[in-house]
Amino acid sequence: MKALRFAFLIAPTIACLGTAAAASLPPPGAASCSGCHGVHEPASSAIPRIYGRDANEIVSVMTAFRDGSRPSTVMSRIAKGFSDDELRPIAAWLASQK
Amino acid sequence: MDNKHRPTRRELIGVAATVAMSLAVSRRAIAQAGARVIVIGGGFGGASCARALKQLNPLLQVTLVEQNPTFTACPFSNDVIAGDRSIKQQQFGYEKVASGGVTVVAQAATKVDTSARTVTVADGSVLAYDRLVLAPGIDLRFNALPGYDEAASEKMPHAWKAGEQTLLLRRQLEAMEDGGVVAIAVPANPYRCPPGPYERASLIAHYLKTKKPRSKLIILDAKDAFSKQHLFESAWKELYPGLIERVSLSQGGKVASVDSSTNTLVTDFGKHTVQVANVIPPQRAGRIAEIAGATDKSGWCSIDPVTFESKQVSNVHIIGDACIAGGMPKSAFSANAQAKACAAAVVTLLAGGTPTPPKLINTCYSLVAPDYGISVAGVYQPKNGLLADTEGAGGVSPLDAPHEFREREAAYARSWFDTITAEVFG
Ligand SMILES: Cc1cc2nc3c(=O)[nH]c(=O)nc-3n(C[C@H](O)[C@H](O)[C@H](O)COP(=O)(O)OP(=O)(O)OC[C@H]3O[C@@H](n4cnc5c(N)ncnc54)[C@H](O)[C@@H]3O)c2cc1C
Secondary structure, three states: OHHHHHHHHHHHHHHHHHHHOOOOOOOOOHHHHHHOOOOOOOOOOOOOOOOOOOHHHHHHHHHHHHHOOOOOOOHHHHHOOOOHHHHHHHHHHHHHOO | OOOOOOOOHHHHHHHHHHHHHHHHHHHHHHHHHOOEEEEEOOOHHHHHHHHHHHHHOOOOEEEEEOOOOOEEOOOOHHHHHOOOOOHHHHEEOOHHHHHOOOEEEOOOEEEEEOOOOEEEEOOOOEEEOOEEEEOOOEEEOOOOOOOOOHHHHOOOOOOOOOOHHHHHHHHHHHHOOOOOEEEEEEOOOOOOOOOHHHHHHHHHHHHHHHHOOOOEEEEEEOOOOOOOHHHHHHHHHHHOOOOEEEEOHHHOOOEEEEEOOOOEEEEOOEEEEOOEEEEOOOEEEOHHHHHOOOOOOOOOEEEOOOOOEEOOOOOEEEOHHHEEOOOOOOOHHHHHHHHHHHHHHHHHHHOOOOOOOOOEEEEEEEEEEOOEEEEEEEEEEEEOOEEEEOOOOOEEOOOOOOHHHHHHHHHHHHHHHHHHHHHHOO
């Protein structure tokens, strides 16, 4: 019984080790961005770089797209699908990807 | 003896059991970390998923089974048909996918045994998996349209899988005399790339206007409404007045049968014998999905919207055109976005965790002319067992936008293609 309890304690630790080897999972919504914004986007691309950019800057640009104060073609339509609470972790994750 | 506690035999057994159990657990954990994931299909969905799996957990053994040594992309293949682009620009190899640590098996998967968890490939080799991802794209339902089978497609190309068919349609347009009639038969929903037939009509019209201005194009449609309809129709009026005629379902546009010996398309209201016939037939999930038991009556695969796991068979996930993804259209962008969400879910499940509900984006650009782009976008999340549109988000380009806006969307369309193909294959 004791042994079992011990094993149960170990199990989650090891399961975590299993994922420790894995890169951090992007928060919901963040993984789709690379469909347009290349991770290694050259500065000359028609589509701006977002990986490694400052998180606050990403949030404020997305907010401006959402409320229409910043003109866009497609991003205003996408930004409307994300709340502030969703944007913050996405921006933090994008900022951490260099 | 001091009164330090000496382990009793019973306690020793207990410790031994603990060590044995923890070893067993750690072996299981290692097995999970080095778990085997097979992905069938190396297109926009499958190749993206294989690469994402390896990036998220480098310890996973990821195998990509793809029948063709080179992938030929459909997005922008309408440009190839209209003579504005070479097929080479559509083709990608798997060298980079392999050098990233994915084992690429260049064969067709022929059998899936979901209880033994094995995949058999064309040369008879059997591969074992812990989780299987199916991304086989579509198959054309030959014979769903009377008269239209594989042999007929050599005369009336579908060009709905890019490659030789794309080039055949292009050659037919080039060979056609000025004053000829081109017909495009469009199936009912669902099918790969909802705006694709109308983009094709636009770019063929562009070619005709420039090179064969006395010619006509007729769209025989099995639907009344279609994706980005107002944008397409207003652009056609402006750019190709009198050149494109569309016959909708309620006007009798549904093609009921074809005769490839005379290039004739038959509707309930009449016969159209034309110089070039592009017949896009009804479709279903790639055949291997059916072999795996993952398709339902519709011919497509229903999935759990959080993990993309099949509702029919366990440990099997389906992404891309082959799955029923609720509001998400069958597009390369969708397939790529789903691939990354599915990879995250598979990695989490193999580590014994609970996947987080994803949020997904789709953006589809269409060219109405080389410098005139329009788009549709959507944001999706799991709701009532489906991937549902996020309210208030998404939609199409504005109807009254200035030309500069259309030019910018065309430029973004090209950048999108370069970026996505680099992520998938580059
Ligand atoms: C004319 C046209 C224009 C389009 N334009 C756009 C666009 O602008 N934007 C956009 O987002 N989408 C576009 N699309 C849609 C896009 O092509 C598809 O949605 C996308 O390819 C789906 O990806 P997938 O991974 O599901 O399938 P695919 O990309 O078709 O990949 C499937 C792969 O699986 C392989 N395969 C199948 N069965 C087996 C087997 N048994 N064993 C081994 N390998 C197998 C195939 O060889 C293939 O490589 C367009 C489509 C068409 C036809």
